[in-house]
Amino acid sequence: MRLPLLFTVLAAPAFAGVPEVVSDHIQPGFAQFAQATQALAEAAGADCTAIEAPYQSAFDAWMGVSHLAFGPLEQGGRNLAVSFWPDTRGMVPKTVAKLIADEDAAALDPAAFAEVSVAGRGLYALETVLQEPYAQGSYTCTYAAAVADDLARVAREVQADWQAYGALLLDAGAEGNATYLSEKEAATAIYTALMTGLEFTSDTRIGRPLGTFDRPRPKRAEAWRSGRSLRNVTLSLQALRDLARALAGGEIPVTEAAFADALSVAADLDDPIFAGVADPMGRLRVEILQQRVDLVRDAVAGEIGTPLGLAAGFNSADGD
Amino acid sequence: MRRRHFLSALLASASLPALSWADAGNPAFLAAAREENGGYALFGLDNGGADLFRIPLPGRGHAAAAHPTAPEAVAFARRPGTFALVIDCVSGGVLHRLDAPEGRHFYGHGAFLEGGNLLVTTENDIDSGQGVLGLWARDAGYRRIGEIASGGIGPHELLRLPGDVIAVANGGILTHPDRGRDKLNLDTMRPNLSYVTVANGIEEVVELDAELHHASIRHLAYADGQVGFAMQWQGDLPDPAPLLGLHRKGGHPVLCSADLAEQMAMDGYAGSIAMAGGRVAITSPRGGRVHLFDTAGEFLQAVPRRDVCGVASAGAGFVVTDGLGGVLALDEGLSPLVSAPRAWDNHLVRLGG
Numbered sequence: 197m198r199l200p201l202l203f204t205v206l207a208a209p210a211f212a213g214v215p216e217v218v219s220d221h222i223q224p225g226f227a228q229f230a231q232a233t234q235a236l237a238e239a240a241g242a243d244c245t246a247i248e249a250p251y252q253s254a255f256d257a258w259m260g261v262s263h264l265a266f267g268p269l270e271q272g273g274r275n276l277a278v279s280f281w282p283d284t285r286g287m288v289p290k291t292v293a294k295l296i297a298d299e300d301a302a303a304l305d306p307a308a309f310a311e312v313s314v315a316g317r318g319l320y321a322l323e324t325v326l327q328e329p330y331a332q333g334s335y336t337c338t339y340a341a342a343v344a345d346d347l348a349r350v351a352r353e354v355q356a357d358w359q360a361y362g363a364l365l366l367d368a369g370a371e372g373n374a375t376y377l378s379e380k381e382a383a384t385a386i387y388t389a390l391m392t393g394l395e396f397t398s399d400t401r402i403g404r405p406l407g408t409f410d411r412p413r414p415k416r417a418e419a420w421r422s423g424r425s426l427r428n429v430t431l432s433l434q435a436l437r438d439l440a441r442a443l444a445g446g447e448i449p450v451t452e453a454a455f456a457d458a459l460s461v462a463a464d465l466d467d468p469i470f471a472g473v474a475d476p477m478g479r480l481r482v483e484i485l486q487q488r489v490d491l492v493r494d495a496v497a498g499e500i501g502t503p504l505g506l507a508a509g510f511n512s513a514d515g516d
Numbered sequence: 517m518r519r520r521h522f523l524s525a526l527l528a529s530a531s532l533p534a535l536s537w538a539d540a541g542n543p544a545f546l547a548a549a550r551e552e553n554g555g556y557a558l559f560g561l562d563n564g565g566a567d568l569f570r571i572p573l574p575g576r577g578h579a580a581a582a583h584p585t586a587p588e589a590v591a592f593a594r595r596p597g598t599f600a601l602v603i604d605c606v607s608g609g610v611l612h613r614l615d616a617p618e619g620r621h622f623y624g625h626g627a628f629l630e631g632g633n634l635l636v637t638t639e640n641d642i643d644s645g646q647g648v649l650g651l652w653a654r655d656a657g658y659r660r661i662g663e664i665a666s667g668g669i670g671p672h673e674l675l676r677l678p679g680d681v682i683a684v685a686n687g688g689i690l691t692h693p694d695r696g697r698d699k700l701n702l703d704t705m706r707p708n709l710s711y712v713t714v715a716n717g718i719e720e721v722v723e724l725d726a727e728l729h730h731a732s733i734r735h736l737a738y739a740d741g742q743v744g745f746a747m748q749w750q751g752d753l754p755d756p757a758p759l760l761g762l763h764r765k766g767g768h769p770v771l772c773s774a775d776l777a778e779q780m781a782m783d784g785y786a787g788s789i790a791m792a793g794g795r796v797a798i799t800s801p802r803g804g805r806v807h808l809f810d811t812a813g814e815f816l817q818a819v820p821r822r823d824v825c826g827v828a829s830a831g832a833g834f835v836v837t838d839g840l841g842g843v844l845a846l847d848e849g850l851s852p853l854v855s856a857p858r859a860w861d862n863h864l865v866r867l868g869g
Contacts, residue, residue, distance in 0.1 A: 266804070270820060273777025284752055314777045369855075374844075377855035381840050385822060510550065510839030510859035511801035511825035515748075515787050516578060516594060516624060516672075516734075 211383035211504065213445035218362040221442045225261040225435070226355040232257035233348040240344035244337040247344065248326060254347065255319055255424060259431035263393030263439070266385050267364075268357035274350050276314040281418060282404060283320065291316040292324045292339075299335045303342040310346060317346050323422050384506050386443055390496060391508040393436045398489040401429050405470040406482060412473040420469040429485070430462045433492070444500050454495040458488035537867060540587040540605040541568035545828055546865040547837055548577030548591065549858040557858075558591050560605055565835065565843030565853035571608045573601070578624035579673070579863045583654075584632045590614070596621040596640065596693045602658055612658040619643055620650065620663075621693055625673040628654075629680045629714065636682060636714075638671035639663070645690045647671035649682065649712065667710030667718045669701070675736040675743070681719070681765075682712045683743050687732040689750070702750050707733040709745050711765060722769055724761070731757065739791035739829075741765075742811060746798045749784035759786040760798050762813050772796075772813035781805060781818070787825040788863055793832030797846065801825040806836060806846060819850060826864030837864045 236250040261269075262279060269275045280288050295303070295316050302308040309317070321343050330336035361375075365385070368376035376382045400418075405425065407413035417425035437455040440448065462485055472478020501507060537543065543560030550556055556576050560568040573591055581590040587605040598621050602612040614635075616622055619642050626637040635652040647666030652658045666674075668686025675683045688707030690700045699705075706729050709722040724731060731747040738744070742764050749757045756779035758771040773779045783802040790797050795816065796809045806819040806827065821844065826837035833847040837860035845851045 266820075266822070270781065270804070273775065273781070276777045276780060374850055374852055377840070377842050377852050381822070381842075381855075384840060388822070509801065509823045511787060511862055512804070512823050512839070515785065515801060515825065516862055 211379045213443040214365055214368070214379070214382050214386065216442040216445060217386050217439065218365055221439050222261075222264055222358060222362065225257075225264065226351070226358050229254075229257040229261050230348070230351040230355040233344070233351040237341075237344045237348035240341040243332070244341040244344075245330065245332055247322075247340065251319075251322055251326065251344075252422070252424075255419065255422070255428075256431060258319060259428055260435045263389050263396070263432065263436060265392070266389060267361040268354045271357070273314050274354060276318070277350055278318045278347065280315050280318055280320045282400060282416070283315070287313075287315040288320045289324050292321050296336055296339060300339075303335070303339045306342070306345055306349065309342050310349070317343055318350075319347070320419075322347075323419060327421055380505070383443070383504060384508075386439070387501060387504070387506040388508040390436060390439050390443065391493065391501070393432060393439075394489060394493045394496065397429055397432050397436075398486050398493070401425070401432065402470070402482060402486040402489065405473050406479065406486065407473070409479070412479060414469070414471050414473050417470040420471075423468050425469045426462060426465055426467060429489075430459060433459055433462065433489070436492075440496055440500060448495075448499050451492070451495040451499045454488070454492040458485070458492050461485050461488045534585075535587050535606055536585060537587045537605075543568045543605070543867055544830070545835065545867065546580045546582055546589055547826055547863065548573065548580065548861040549841075549856075550576065550861065551858045558589065558603065561843065563830065565856075567856070569605060569608065571603055571605070577861060579626075580865050581626040581628060581635065582865055582867045583628055584868075586632060590626050590635060590637075592622055592624045592626060592637075595623045595697070596691060597624065598622065600626070600637065614652060614658055614660075616650070617660060620648065622650075623647075623670070623672050627674050627676045627682070629676055629682070634714070636674060636676075638666060638674050638684065640670070640691065640693075642693060645669055645692075647684075647686055649674065649684065651714065664712065664714060664717055667712060667721050668708045669705070670707075670732075672734045673736050675738055677711075677738055677743070680713065682714075683736050683738065684710045684712055685733045685736050685745055686710055687734050687748075688729070689732055699750065702730070705729060705732070705750065707731065707747075709733055709736075709743065709761075709763060709769070720765060722763055724769065724771070728758070728771075731759075733761070735786070735789045737789045737791040737796065737829075740811070742791070744789050744791050744796045744798075745769075746786035746789035748786060756780055757784050759784070759800075760789070760796065760807070760809060760813075762796070762811065770813045772809050772815065774807055774815040774818065778805075778807070778815070778818050782807065788827045790827045790829050790834055790866070792829035792834055795834075797827050797834050797836075799824045799827050799836065801839065806834075817848075819846060821850060825862050826860050828864040828866040830866075835864060 232254040236254045239250040325340045364375045365382045368382035369378045405417035544563045545561040556573040558571045578594045592600045598616045600614040620639045623638040637650040639650045648663045651662045653661045670687040670689040672687045673685045686708045688705040711720040730750045735746040745761045758773045760772040761769045763769040781803045782800040785802045786798040788799045804822045808816040823839035839859040841856040843854040
């Protein structure tokens, strides 16, 4: 039996921001990620020992889309194939070390490499490789190029898949759309990505290195080996602000002020890998940043979630 | 007392003629939900997911136990609740209110035994922290007639197996109502799957290896001599954490995982389980996906669906419900049946199965 008309009529005008999110935020973000990883793959093809700068650019571009974890990115483990973090058991260094020690032939064949464990692929596999110098012609060099190629392939596929998947968001509630049964569902998916992104930045990007007062964990900071921990917080906040603006489709002064405040605290922090969490003063400064991100969550919930009648998950937030 | 309530009370107290589920429209499923106005209700749904009846609840429901023949459902509050309501699904009236005895609280699940004469509920003996199964005699107006040990701490779902054997998911997590839903024994928790009969007590206790002691065994399904149990990991995930186990009485449990990336995507949490047509389905609202396995434990397929949690058998396939109001058939993929203006709560209860 099909959904009675009664329920669809109610939803129609409230979620005007969805098309803007798809065209102004999601599609440009994945296009940029595809372009940056393609540049990384080309650089690695030319000289696999000189990829530090394009690696950093590709990671920057990833921060523009890493919060868009629904749809194409959640299929086939692509999210982890790009970014295997947090890596609670140190699987990335172990997997990379084994692939290199074995001189695994998968690195010579893109199709075979696409089947390698997600812990041996993606940005964190590259970060691991880049910790030690290696020579042209070495297996490590070949492996680094294979990782870069694989990243570009995944980014290309995700960008392509978003063409069709974006259409599902836009015709949510239409007959035959088995993914989004109502416009509210489409708006909820985007709103959930926004709130989950803010939560991840607060609880995981900042919360993991904070640890507890008695046991700070600076080596749990995101991408600290490539000096990116604070940069990732800043770039994620900028991307999430971009998403919030597109979704709201109107003035959001409280949210704008909260983002500006959090970004200003991040800009003044001067602790690029959150090493400061190990001493009380440095820790306090990182905690303040975390609190400011939490204030952004409150602002978004009050200024975007409540007026649109959106909430991020019922069962996912409170199961049993 | 309103007239229809009076009538239904009369009917319930008479031994004949008894009403049947046909009088309630032959619902295929029961499910609790939060409605758009913030209130809660229990719904009876037909095979196509359409509403057959709606009964307001005083608070957020968790699971319901359906009587095998009479149109009665026992709706449990979320843990640590101290009452359950026996609802007449024809009139919508409350037939009985079950109050947990002094020193006990409910965990949110129950099941009927002995052809529907005995209701069994999972409960906490608050002082000792040990799990108990409360026994309630339906033919004596749901009078409390005793209790037996559940075989562990924190019993959550229980299931009637053929021969009135009770499978109990002892989740292992110690809680105390003074501390709400706080988990008080995460370092030492030791969940198990127990098989219990009212006559003989605990017949078999199945524990997993010590390194899996953070895997809280919470929800159960049964088909063809095999119990499926769904787990919820506590604390830091030792990825990849298995979330499904299969067990035959007297045998060893088989633990089941998907590939690394899919397993991690479940976020250490399975909310419900069902078995049908040679397949096992577990849901993860946190991961926004359903995982399907075969009955030997081989991973078959992941099906994405946001905030999905309720799952029940439907012929050789499944029906799932989610927090967005969706009721969807799950066979090879998902086919929407209904999009309702409410958030379906954790469980979808199959009737007559």
